[in-house]
Amino acid sequence: MEISTAGGFPLQNFKYMKNRLFLTGALLVWLAGCEQRELTEVPEATQATFDLEMTPVEIPGIKSLRGMPVDLKGRMQSGKSSSGLQQDVALINEQLIPYGIQLEKMEYFTAQGAGQTVFFKDTGNKRLASDFVPNDPRNALPGTDIPYIVDGTQASTASGLNVLAPIDAVMATWDNVSCADGFSIYNAGVFPSDIGFVSNFFFGFGGSSGFFPGVIVHAGVLPKAFFDLVDVNGGNFILGVTFTLTYIEDINQDGKGDVAIKEVYYNDAFNWQDVVATGSGVDFQTVALHEVGHALSQAHFGKVTRTEANGKVHFSPRALMNAGYSGVNRVVEKTDKAGFCSNWSNWPNN
Numbered sequence: 001m002e003i004s005t006a007g008g009f010p011l012q013n014f015k016y017m018k019n020r021l022f023l024t025g026a027l028l029v030w031l032a033g034c035e036q037r038e039l040t041e042v043p044e045a046t047q048a049t050f051d052l053e054m055t056p057v058e059i060p061g062i063k064s065l066r067g068m069p070v071d072l073k074g075r076m077q078s079g080k081s082s083s084g085l086q087q088d089v090a091l092i093n094e095q096l097i098p099y100g101i102q103l104e105k106m107e108y109f110t111a112q113g114a115g116q117t118v119f120f121k122d123t124g125n126k127r128l129a130s131d132f133v134p135n136d137p138r139n140a141l142p143g144t145d146i147p148y149i150v151d152g153t154q155a156s157t158a159s160g161l162n163v164l165a166p167i168d169a170v171m172a173t174w175d176n177v178s179c180a181d182g183f184s185i186y187n188a189g190v191f192p193s194d195i196g197f198v199s200n201f202f203f204g205f206g207g208s209s210g211f212f213p214g215v216i217v218h219a220g221v222l223p224k225a226f227f228d229l230v231d232v233n234g235g236n237f238i239l240g241v242t243f244t245l246t247y248i249e250d251i252n253q254d255g256k257g258d259v260a261i262k263e264v265y266y267n268d269a270f271n272w273q274d275v276v277a278t279g280s281g282v283d284f285q286t287v288a289l290h291e292v293g294h295a296l297s298q299a300h301f302g303k304v305t306r307t308e309a310n311g312k313v314h315f316s317p318r319a320l321m322n323a324g325y326s327g328v329n330r331v332v333e334k335t336d337k338a339g340f341c342s343n344w345s346n347w348p349n350n
């Protein structure tokens with residue numbers, strides 16, 4: 001079945017689309033229509049090995065929240081409930097139905113107290129979990145491995161940290177968890193243009209008009225204003241956020257959502273550092289490990305309490321997947337490993 005927009009824009013068969021295209025003239029044409037930014041301090045070795053074997057699935061004509069009658073930014077700044085965000089996202093999800101994808105949830109990590117998971121799509125069957133599908137023909141690179149890419153235009157923070165090497169270290173940490181021998185997490189490239197489907201279509205905030213199905217996308221270090229759209233004054237406390245979009249069709253009929261898109265964003269309002277080296281700031285690797293945990297289908301974990309006398313927040317047990325930041329933690333704890341292994345130990349025979 002061929003799907004078209006109301007304006008008659010033809011798309012490839014979405015169900016079996018395979019975007020295994022090399023970065024050739026076709027990609028360069030796409031890049032010409034995007035905002036061009038210079039790569040930020042990309043190491044020479046990374047540039048030399050850059051060989052992205054995919055192009056994004058283009059979705060033209062979707063009207064972002066910024067262009068809608070409801071002024072999302074004004075509402076958020078006025079302190080109204082973030083439930084309005086759910087209503088507005090529902091409008092875009094309606095527009096995305098012909099493309100077979102929906103924004104399912106966002107999970108954010110905070111500098112104080114507990115983070116939050118916001119579900120945007122109520123499937124009606126109490127399904128609150130979604131997972132990648134091995135050998136999913138709809139993905140950019142069908143197979144049993146999980147690729148990731150990084151936005152090369154937003155790879156340095158205002159505090160001077162280049163995030164490329166820390167992201168590679170984080171992905172390697174999860175890849176090396178001993179129970180997950182049936183797949184690898186690998187670097188598919190540093191993308192030379194601004195990417196981020198969610199930031200573009202849901203928030204009208206830079207990004208791209210296409211997405212990379214089945215790929216974990218580190219979509220950049222974004223300004224505080226972006227996170228103010230995620231939640232009321234969110235730029236003051238959200239360290240990072242992971243968005244999950246799922247395919248509408250449950251192709252393997254396991255009762256779980258099939259992951260189409262995982263995008264991770266980091267808040268440039270914070271003093272990002274390698275805290276092991278500097279002894280100060282917010283440790284980027286710790287936060288990225290948490291966000292990638294979400295990208296690999298893990299939820300928040302642990303009980304959160306606060307000591308009123310000094311305002312300190314305590315997590316029991318302490319784990320990477322606690323909903324709030326509690327200092328440097330670059331170890332996949334037992335509880336984190338248990339959650340990870342429940343998703344991945346039998347892969348690809350889930």
